[in-house]
Amino acid sequence: xxERPLPRGYRAWISLFPAGHRQEYGHEMVEALEHxxxxxxxxxxxxxxxxxxxxxxxxxxxxxxxxxxxxxxxMRFWTGMGLELRVIGRGLGxxxxxxxMVLGVLAVAxxxxxxxxxxVRGTLFxxxxxxxxxxxxxxxxxxxxxxxxxxxxxxxxxxxxxRATRSLASIAAVHGDEVVxxxxxxxVVVDAMEVTVDFLDVLGVEPFIGRNFGxxxxxxxxxxxxxxxxxxxxxxxxxxxxxxxxxxxxxxxxTTIIGVLPEEFRFYxxxxxLVPLRDDLLAAEDRTHFHYNVLGRLRSDVTPSDATFEVAxxxxxxxxEDPRLKxxxxxxxxxxxxxxxxxxxxxxxxxxxxxLVLLIALVNLATLFRIRTLDRMGELSLRSALGxxxxxxxxxxxxxxxxxxxxxxxxxVALAPALLGALAGITPAAIPIPESAAVVTSLRATSP
Amino acid sequence: MANEDIPLKPAQHLIxxxxxxxxxxxxxxxxxxxxxxxxxxxxxAGSLYRVIAQLVHDDLxxxxxxxxxxxxxxxxxxxxxxxxxxxxxxxxxxxRQAKMLEMARNLNLLEDA
Numbered sequence: 001x002x003e004r005p006l007p008r009g010y011r012a013w014i015s016l017f018p019a020g021h022r023q024e025y026g027h028e029m030v031e032a033l034e035h036x037x038x039x040x041x042x043x044x045x046x047x048x049x050x051x052x053x054x055x056x057x058x059x060x061x062x063x064x065x066x067x068x069x070x071x072x073x074x075m076r077f078w079t080g081m082g083l084e085l086r087v088i089g090r091g092l093g094x095x096x097x098x099x100x101m102v103l104g105v106l107a108v109a110x111x112x113x114x115x116x117x118x119x120v121r122g123t124l125f126x127x128x129x130x131x132x133x134x135x136x137x138x139x140x141x142x143x144x145x146x147x148x149x150x151x152x153x154x155x156x157x158x159x160x161x162x163r164a165t166r167s168l169a170s171i172a173a174v175h176g177d178e179v180v181x182x183x184x185x186x187x188v189v190v191d192a193m194e195v196t197v198d199f200l201d202v203l204g205v206e207p208f209i210g211r212n213f214g215x216x217x218x219x220x221x222x223x224x225x226x227x228x229x230x231x232x233x234x235x236x237x238x239x240x241x242x243x244x245x246x247x248x249x250x251x252x253x254x255t256t257i258i259g260v261l262p263e264e265f266r267f268y269x270x271x272x273x274l275v276p277l278r279d280d281l282l283a284a285e286d287r288t289h290f291h292y293n294v295l296g297r298l299r300s301d302v303t304p305s306d307a308t309f310e311v312a313x314x315x316x317x318x319x320x321e322d323p324r325l326k327x328x329x330x331x332x333x334x335x336x337x338x339x340x341x342x343x344x345x346x347x348x349x350x351x352x353x354x355x356l357v358l359l360i361a362l363v364n365l366a367t368l369f370r371i372r373t374l375d376r377m378g379e380l381s382l383r384s385a386l387g388x389x390x391x392x393x394x395x396x397x398x399x400x401x402x403x404x405x406x407x408x409x410x411x412x413v414a415l416a417p418a419l420l421g422a423l424a425g426i427t428p429a430a431i432p433i434p435e436s437a438a439v440v441t442s443l444r445a446t447s448p
Numbered sequence: 449m450a451n452e453d454i455p456l457k458p459a460q461h462l463i464x465x466x467x468x469x470x471x472x473x474x475x476x477x478x479x480x481x482x483x484x485x486x487x488x489x490x491x492x493a494g495s496l497y498r499v500i501a502q503l504v505h506d507d508l509x510x511x512x513x514x515x516x517x518x519x520x521x522x523x524x525x526x527x528x529x530x531x532x533x534x535x536x537x538x539x540x541x542x543x544r545q546a547k548m549l550e551m552a553r554n555l556n557l558l559e560d561a
Binding site: 013017021024025028029030031032033035036053054057058060061062064065 | 478492495500501526
């Protein structure tokens with residue numbers, strides 16, 4: 001009985017191998033398969049074993065060879081990329097309108113995203129540079145006369161709270177104000193924050209140079225002193241370490257600069273100078289002269305609810321002496337919640353908006369690239385006719401897109417700080433502009 | 449150069465030895481592999497030509513001439529032979545194996561076997 005030839009289906013296994021390998025060894029592989037076929041064991045079992053062995057052998061070896069082929073092809077693709085750069089540079093130089101359009105759109109979109117996300121990160125996510133910022137709280141009074149749940153407190157009530165509280169480790173009153181400095185014989189108005197002497201202790205902040213307010217500054221008999229912000233020290237005092245101890249003409253009286261705040265210091269309102277509020281003057285104020293924000297630092301085992309309860313009890317005692325405060329209640333909240341609460345929704349909307357701007361920009365760029373490619377069909381056809389394969393053409397277009405993207409991205413990152421500065425400039429002072437957001441520090445915040 | 453290619457894998461080694469003896473084509477190589485290894489190395493078509501492609505790529509063997517196909521149709525068969533580099537690798541491998549053998553002999557492992 002003539003021997004059955006190798007079924008044709010087995011030749012299909014050869015198609016698993018890379019084209020070059022098929023071309024070089026395909027015929028010989030078929031011959032080797034036929035050889036093995038003729039040497040197989042007879043019968044259905046023999047054919048089954050042969051079929052399984054062939055399937056495993058062909059699949060595995062094709063897989064191994066394809067792996068190395070893909071590796072080599074990828075390597076060739078990227079090493080050849082360098083050769084395209086010159087061609088691309090010339091091509092872009094011949095189309096300046098397209099190049100500048102792409103770079104401009106990318107730069108603006110990336111810069112807008114980098115600026116907004118840096119701002120959002122700095123505002124919403126970076127904790128303020130205070131010691132244990134989670135423990136810093138604001139004590140609000142709720143004003144029954146105007147219906148405000150979060151209102152300022154009078155100086156004398158602050159003194160009552162400071163004397164009686166046990167849930168707050170330290171407490172300070174704060175009031176944003178302005179002072180007039182005489183510089184070069186001209187009056188200059190600057191932001192000043194009136195604070196009680198424990199203000200920096202509440203925040204857990206030490207002056208960068210000089211000293212904090214102390215007991216000597218607590219009462220009205222003390223010297224006229226002030227602590228300067230880092231920016232004030234840098235810009236107006238020329239970063240002079242000896243400026244600490246020097247005197248400014250402030251509101252018509254000589255005031256000694258006793259310290260400089262750290263560069264990273266920030267607060268929910270602009271701070272140029274800190275000037276001390278005197279406890280005795282606060283205590284003498286009328287209890288209904290509502291004027292001050294009150295900050296405190298929670299003791300470690302106390303919650304804001306505990307503090308609210310205690311402060312309410314103290315206020316009830318005060319109201320017993322002064323019936324005008326009878327209907328007042330209080331609320332103690334963590335400062336990290338309060339300081340960004342007002343801007344959080346707006347910042348999220350802004351983030352979504354700039355992301356959409358970026359997406360729109362990218363869709364426009366995709367269209368622009370498509371039109372340019374259609375416009376270059378003649379050139380690309382010529383390249384193909386001269387022997388450039390599909391991969392080569394794809395590499396050219398891809399390299400062009402990558403180069404433009406990188407250039408646009410870098411331009412955007414370079415533009416971002418200026419945009420962020422402009423953003424900070426047009427933002428109302430009541431919205432916190434953290435110093436840390438003013439610097440685009442990482443590409444994480446700037447990736448499109 | 450040769451040192452980078454050793455130790456050779458058993459199939460590579462045997463194929464290189466066979467091709468160093470005389471130029472051989474694929475199917476005959478299969479036969480001789482079976483015979484030389486007493487059936488221990490039985491390559492199928494896919495494995496055989498992957499090893500051959502690798503050895504050609506490494507310049508250890510080369511196609512030297514073609515013979516007519518057995519049944520007069522199809523592509524002519526290629527004869528493969530070991531290159532000079534391939535022979536260098538075989539020498540380096542032999543030296544390596546001789547050292548191993550010497551160590552085994554010193555441990556009296558051959559007597560036990």
